[in-house]
Amino acid sequence: MSADFTGQVALDGPSGTGKSSVARAVAARLGAAYLDTGAMYRAATVAVLDAGVDPEDAEAVAAAVAAAAVEVGTAADTELVQVDGVDVAVRIRGPEVTRAVSAVSAVPAVRRRLVDQQRALVAAADAVVVEGRDIGTVVLPDATLKVYLTAAPEARAQRRAAQLGLTTPDEIAELAADLRRRDEYDSSRADSPLRPAEDAVVVDSTHLDREGVVDRVVELALSTVGVAR
Ligand SMILES: Nc1ncnc2c1ncn2[C@@H]1O[C@H](COP(=O)(O)OP(=O)(O)OP(=O)(O)O)[C@@H](O)[C@H]1O
Numbered sequence: 001m002s003a004d005f006t007g008q009v010a011l012d013g014p015s016g017t018g019k020s021s022v023a024r025a026v027a028a029r030l031g032a033a034y035l036d037t038g039a040m041y042r043a044a045t046v047a048v049l050d051a052g053v054d055p056e057d058a059e060a061v062a063a064a065v066a067a068a069a070v071e072v073g074t075a076a077d078t079e080l081v082q083v084d085g086v087d088v089a090v091r092i093r094g095p096e097v098t099r100a101v102s103a104v105s106a107v108p109a110v111r112r113r114l115v116d117q118q119r120a121l122v123a124a125a126d127a128v129v130v131e132g133r134d135i136g137t138v139v140l141p142d143a144t145l146k147v148y149l150t151a152a153p154e155a156r157a158q159r160r161a162a163q164l165g166l167t168t169p170d171e172i173a174e175l176a177a178d179l180r181r182r183d184e185y186d187s188s189r190a191d192s193p194l195r196p197a198e199d200a201v202v203v204d205s206t207h208l209d210r211e212g213v214v215d216r217v218v219e220l221a222l223s224t225v226g227v228a229r
């Protein structure tokens with residue numbers, strides 16, 4: 001652990017590039033807080049589904065999210081995700097939420113609400129690693145370090161398949177199609193589309209193992225120590 005780093009690391013990138021696993025490990029190494037903003041959009045999606053609302057109905061989605069209390073923790077070693085006081089940490093990773101989350105996260109009123117919450121959580125921490133799609137571009141435009149993580153689509157599908165224990169070519173093709181669908185949706189929406197910030201360092205993890213990526217991001221974070229921004 002290093003207690004030297006203070007500030008914010010913004011870690012963005014497409015689905016399945018390793019943001020969550022890398023961000024959590026970087027936060028632990030830096031002794032920093034950790035914020036998974038994707039978990040917040042997923043929890044908001046739980047609220048939408050439980051309200052019986054069509055995820056494509058932007059007005060009803062905004063009302064359902066406004067009526068719900070979405071809470072996430074910022075400790076790197078535990079996962080706390082709640083909607084109205086109910087633990088949804090497992091449910092947010094399920095296929096029902098994954099199918100609907102891109103539509104919910106494209107609603108501007110939902111984004112405004114969650115971005116306000118994200119900035120408040122970040123302001124409460126001396127050092128924090130925040131992962132998502134728009135952290136370097138919208139949420140924290142003055143972040144101390146911005147990293148945009150990429151990986152070849154085939155590598156991402158293989159990693160996700162290994163994570164889920166899926167092995168058949170059909171299952172892997174279905175995962176690859178889901179990754180493509182979410183990338184397309186997330187990068188083409190009007191509000192805060194997925195894209196690298198102009199001042200982001202792009203790290204391609206296709207040929208790096210997870211520890212290699214963590215080492216690189218920690219090295220970049222520590223290189224900012226003592227540098228005014
Ligand atoms: N460099 C790497 N090499 C091999 N596997 C990796 C690497 N980085 C992450 N992984 C694995 O890839 C899978 C996907 O990683 P992770 O969930 O962290 O991605 P993500 O970008 O947060 O995805 P999403 O945006 O969909 O939540 C996990 O099983 C993780 O352990």
Ligand SMILES: Nc1ccn([C@H]2C[C@H](O)[C@@H](COP(=O)(O)O)O2)c(=O)n1
Pocket residue numbers: 015037038039041042101102105106131132133134135182186
């Ligand atoms: N800052 C963010 C974080 C996430 N999203 C959206 C886009 C994703 O499809 C979805 C779930 O994120 P994941 O858990 O897969 O990282 O949430 C976003 O729009 N902005």
